[in-house]
């Protein structure tokens with residue numbers, strides 16, 4: 001095992017099952033004696049959760065400028081890396097994160113139409129070469145994912161956040177951008193068909209994880 005911990009991210013559109021499967025991945029690693037830090041973006045620390053609230057709040061009348069949104073995402077990421085992710089990796093813990101920079105390429109790039117070159121410039125500035133070791137991209141048709149999301153919102157009695165209120169074309173563009181990104185980095189990003197029942201999805205996901213972890217040991 002290398003001295004530095006491993007960095008695993010879960011990605012995908014709204015409602016595909018990232019949070020549900022993050023618990024599975026983290027539990028699976030912990031049963032193998034690995035220290036796991038569970039986190040999410042935007043968020044993960046006290047300060048970055050405050051930025052998350054700013055990004056997700058649907059009730060502020062003033063529209064959020066697309067560039068301001070992009071910069072807030074990366075401001076949160078810089079803080080998250082400095083105060084949580086890098087220290088965890090340095091002490092040998094494994095970090096399992098619900099969304100990271102692939103989400104920026106998908107939402108701000110695909111969804112909002114910001115040029116990938118501008119996102120890449122911020123990625124290089126903020127991450128200084130740090131990339132996830134493995135990204136599990138949960139992929140499924142947008143409308144079926146929306147039904148899952150709606151079911152969860154009704155179950156929790158929750159309101160849609162600022163992103164969840166976007167139109168269908170936005171989410172289709174997010175999905176395409178994720179799949180394009182996966183095609184450009186197949187050694188890092190594993191695409192998991194998330195449209196099946198939970199047991200089947202979890203079986204697929206653990207199969208990928210097991211293969212990758214075995215290769216790292």
Ligand SMILES: Nc1ncnc2c1ncn2[C@@H]1O[C@H](COP(=O)(O)OP(=O)(O)OP(=O)(O)O)[C@@H](O)[C@H]1O
Pocket residue numbers: 012013014015016017018019020021148149151152194195196197198199201
């Ligand atoms: N394979 C599955 N089959 C059916 N329902 C599922 C499956 N995976 C997750 N769910 C359910 O779908 C809903 C959304 O799952 P979850 O909250 O994990 O998605 P998410 O990708 O984290 O969503 P968000 O993008 O909003 O954070 C939850 O109610 C969850 O129980």
Ligand SMILES: Cc1cn([C@H]2C[C@H](O)[C@@H](COP(=O)(O)O)O2)c(=O)[nH]c1=O
Pocket residue numbers: 014041042073098099100101103104105107108163164
């Ligand atoms: C990291 C990141 C996230 N977003 C968006 C995507 C989601 O709509 C929300 C986060 O909420 P969720 O509970 O994870 O669904 O933030 C984004 O637009 N850009 C990013 O880089």
